[in-house]
Amino acid sequence: MTDTESVFCFGGEKEGFGIYGVQFSSDWFLMDWFDRGIDMDVNGLIDESSELFNEKQYDEAIEILHQAWDEIIDKSTQITEQIEIQAWFGRCYFAQAEKAKDTDKSDELFKLAVEHYRQRLKLAKQLTDKQDIVDEQIDVQFWLGRHYLAYAARIKDANKAGELFGQSVKHYEKWLTFTKQLKNKHNRIWQQTAAQSWLVRCYVEQARKTKNTGEINALFGRAIKHNEKRLQLAEQLEDKQDDSIQEQIDALSWFCGCYLEQAIKTKDMNEAAKLFRQATAFAKRNLRLARQLENEQIRIQQQIFARFGLGRCYIERVKRIKNTDKAEALFKKQAGKYLLTADRQLSQLSDEAKKRIEKRIHQSLRDVAYLNEDWHSYFEKKKQEIQESLFQGETSQPQDAVATVLAVLHITPIELGFTPMAHYTSPHVCHILFSIGGNETASPMRLGSSTYMNDPSEGKGLLDLLNQQDLELENKTDGVSHNAFFTCFSSRVNDLNQFRLYGKEDGVEASGCCLVFNKNGDWLIEADVSVPFSSLSKKSGKDSDDLPEDGFWNDEYEKLPLYQVAYIAYKDEYIAERKCGIWLSAPNKAFNLHQNLAKENLGSSIRFTLNTNISRFGIRLKPVGNEEWHQFRLEKLKEALEELIGFFKDKSAVSDDDKEALEYIRYLFKDFAFRDEEEFRLLVIKPIDSEEIEYCEQTQSVYIPYADIRNLADEVILGTNYEKTGNQRKAEVFRYQMKQKCPDVKVSRSTLPINPPNK
Incomplete structure (x- = not known):
């Protein structure tokens, strides 16, 4: 399953706005500044702060941003530069909020981030071009929604997390509303597809945080409703290969994930069986669609994701539902077949793409070995994972024995x-x-x-x-x-x-x-x-x-x-x-x-x-x-x-x-x-x-x-x-x-x- 973030959210990190914001090339800035005679120090400081941000030196980046802000004497001019400074302030403070160990400190930093995005919204309204104003507001709503979602998923207080999820949904819905003002049809559909995808993710993350069965079902229901709209929009995208098919594949993946997680959480075994069947059906549709992709690497990768999803569906079904011996044997066989095929396809991927899914496939193959009571295979897979994680695969005699002990005592x-x-x-x-x-x-x-x-x-x-x-014979020890x-x-x-x-x-x-x-x-x-x-x-x-x-x-x-x-x-x-x-x-x-x-x-x-x-x-x-x-x-x-x-x-x-x-x-x-x-x-x-x-x-x-x-x-x-x-x-x-x-x-x-x- 392609990570939605990689598809929708992250443009070049150094631009700061992602793919939804107002992005200007350096050539455009250079020509415009020479035309207007504006000092280039502000732009240089912004670039410097973005580099510090990418190096995770947030305090230093914030200090440079303050210098850039002070360089703008007349705040009625250089609106785009002010917008960019506020954007980076928001990014920096949120990054610090993520890392803060103290809850109060984290809340304080998060509020600072939100305030800078609000300042950015006010500045956006001073832009002269109406489409630029819409683009800027869309970008701000995207980042606010993303920050609230990430903070909600991170926070341990369930009640507070619920409030943050609500804020995230609100900003994504505002994003969706602003898309109606976009004149370019393709861009409008693309933005609506992206907004729907993030609403899906938001409801799924919230469902994962709760134990209330009724609330879980309601949240998954909302996620599925938005995903249906997303799938419909994806089918309307003009570029059938790069956009439409890929977006449909992502939507089908989320359908599979929603029904699978809902099946795992439900206590009604008849309902669980129905949900497992739905999850499996969407995964199979996903696999068929993945074969239509033209780019070989992407085609193979999407087939691997689809087969992995099918394998997990069958594994979880065997784990949770008492089937007849014949049905259980069939499900185990199907799980092994799809996962082994996915594992063989990994060799055709680049190292970076392979790394994303290899470990999860091997863990699932390990589970299949357990279900088939192939204890030797199951144990060796557990031990190998430990050796690779702790000792990078190369072990001395005592390290090998230690890995064996860990494989015995680790309860999966x-x-x-x-x-x-x-x-x-x-x-x-x-x-x-x-x-x-x-x-x-x-x-x-x-x-x-x-x-x-x-x-x-x-x-x-x-x-x-x-x-x-x-x-110990010493009088003191360290x-x-x-x-x-x-x-x-x-x-x-x-x-x-x-x-x-x-x-x-x-x-x-x-x-x-x-x-x-x-x-x-x-x-x-x-x-x-x-x-x-x-x-x-x-x-x-x-x-x-x-x-x-x-x-x-x-x-x-x-x-x-x-x-x-x-x-x-x-x-x-x-x-x-x-x-x-x-x-x-x-x-x-x-x-x-x-x-x-x-x-x-x-x-x-x-x-x-x-x-x-x-x-x-x-x-x-x-x-x-x-x-x-x-x-x-x-x-x-x-x-x-x-x-x-x-x-x-x-x-x-x-x-x-x-x-x-x-x-x-x-x-x-x-x-x-x-x-x-x-x-x-x-x-x-x-x-x-x-x-x-x-x-x-x-x-x-x-x-x-x-x-x-x-x-x-x-x-x-x-x-x-x-x-x-x-x-x-x-x-x-x-x-x-x-x-x-x-x-x-x-x-x-x-x-x-x-x-x-x-x-």
Whole structure:
């Protein structure tokens, strides 16, 4: 599917106005200025500011723009230059608003951007040519709509996002209204087509932000209505090849996407089946039309996009709907056929075009392998993606083993399926997360620091297993440069033990809340496995244009990969063999002493002891999804851990890079004592001085904001003793407030047997 932005929005960045605004060639400016005798410093400053903007030096660009503005002494002249300066002011301030970590600062910058666009509108009315006035107003409405849309998609506050989406729609509709004043028919139809396409996108983005089924259907309905108008307009474009067919293809792609997303979100399986059929039909129409394109590269690329869309339609249908064995086999076969054909066609594309879609096709082929229970193929595809993302495909022995461990413990959406996940917390935190109980605004769920988690050995279990914990003999040590931040979930929903430990307030057990995710199988998003470890990759000196920047755009943290925690047990007389899925042979302290003696050639008896004096470690890992896949995972995990044990035996052969490789996985293992938690976690490793880390005065701790969970959580289960703390909480009030603020989140009461607190 061709990105609408690349088709409609972005002209040359250096011109500043995109393809819809008033663009003047430098030759025209040069001749006009010589004719009028106007100083060229203003134009030179504008050019300089645009170059600084492209280099992301926004403060410097703004400073130059102020100089350019001051150069215009008589504001009744050089109107076009003033318009261009205001345009670049708007672009700069919005770019800064995107990057700002502080919400208030971001809002302030966004308002500044909007104000400059309003000033630009006022200046536009001073132009003498009526068509220039219309063109300028269209361009301003486009940029305002785009900025409001981008800001709405980025913001975590769902209510505020809804208001911003509304503003975006308003500006796109104004754009549509202004197009009626265009005299050139072709230009008018083109502009109307573009405006309709952005209205479609706006409603689709808003639908993705909400969980209310009725609202989702209404938003998709509006998107489809505008897309129908867009398709009709596209058929009227004069250039049948470059304009008309391409626009029709884009419209058909959006039809497919709308029906597919709506099918995924609906709970009515009969309705979902109907929507999947509609999505598939549009994707097939798209494929037929793509074959008519004359440009070979574009023709191949559009066919790849269409086949990818068809593959996803069949995959999602198999995942969500119980079909007959015959129908399910057919859908799997169809998915594989279209995706394999698309994959073969990738070699015919340029590297840049190939890069846009290759990863998504390979992820979908990975899903097909899972559905066909081809575990070896599925695992190798997962591992290859990790190796390419973290190690650029070339791995040392420990890195290869680390990639294997990550491939085992990374839980993809297709593996998780409809398995619900629980997060236990106190009523106070729950109220803040959902902006109830006197909290006007919602705070995002946090990724907390590993340093002060309930497990004092957090991050050390694997190092102990590999005997990499050296005794510190110094009187002082340097602080670590990086730290792990994560938020934890459990597969144990409404569990008494979890309620007693984590869901409590004022020391009253089971007085807290259990937040439930993924009941509908739509919580996880296909992740970028490099995101949690981007700072480690940079620290290692690995080059990476593909690695995300430290600043995250949109909902990048909501796309973090989910990892399952494995529990390490030390074999003793009280731990039965069946408690762990695999058992490892790992060296203990005596092993290392004997190993060192053996190196000094002190006799075969020592070597015999070396081989017999060992401890046994076990790994407990709860099954997720398919049982056969779980057994395959266990085998791979055993191989990888024993490979690491063998490699790290000889400390003299271990480099700093080898030790650093363990940073990718050491927070995915915990002590066997915590096995009842059945924990999963979203993890990020960041430098301690990262701008993304925030400080909480109430808890005196550092954290990273994760996400606004009002659009992610499915249910809140109140603990048995929720009303029995000293805070006079009432379940009825909680339910009422949630109905007002978060009507799509179900509220229920736990009836687990536990005594009320002593008075």
